[in-house]
Amino acid sequence: MKISLSTRVFLIVSGLIGIAIGGALLFTPVEFQASSGISLADDVNLLSEIRAPGGALLAAGIIIVSGAFVQKITQTSILLSCLFYLSYGASRLVGVMVDGVPNNTVIAAMACEIIIGLISLFALLSFQRKQNRARELLTFNMKRKEQ
Numbered sequence: 186m187k188i189s190l191s192t193r194v195f196l197i198v199s200g201l202i203g204i205a206i207g208g209a210l211l212f213t214p215v216e217f218q219a220s221s222g223i224s225l226a227d228d229v230n231l232l233s234e235i236r237a238p239g240g241a242l243l244a245a246g247i248i249i250v251s252g253a254f255v256q257k258i259t260q261t262s263i264l265l266s267c268l269f270y271l272s273y274g275a276s277r278l279v280g281v282m283v284d285g286v287p288n289n290t291v292i293a294a295m296a297c298e299i300i301i302g303l304i305s306l307f308a309l310l311s312f313q314r315k316q317n318r319a320r321e322l323l324t325f326n327m328k329r330k331e332q
Contacts, residue, residue: 210239
């Protein structure tokens with residue numbers, strides 16, 4: 186089954202966002218967080234805690250983008266996008282309920298994560314439907330040839 190243009194574009198955009206944010210958290214966490222009004226100061230432990238998920242997000246972004254070009258991992262890439270963005274958005278939502286409302290930049294990030302995660306979920310369900318139809322058609326054609 187060929188990767189649709191919309192799926193390809195979505196995976197590239199979703200993955201590049203992950204790469205950009207993950208890279209910023211990994212390599213320039215103080216400056217990146219300061220752009221959201223968050224001060225990390227010189228706490229080495231806190232910086233380590235910020236860099237670690239940055240590296241994970243960077244790696245996930247690379248896998249997500251790769252799914253736009255490597256058909257064997259397309260479904261995995263869509264699933265990873267769905268899990269990563271929805272888990273980030275949902276975790277921030279838990280933070281809002283437990284800790285209170287953060288600044289507007291963090292709220293905007295949460296909204297974007299939930300939106301990208303929901304688009305990923307829609308893309309995953311759509312991709313699976315297309316795969317199921319292709320399998321059914323293949324099975325139907327094989328049965329016709331046997332008769």
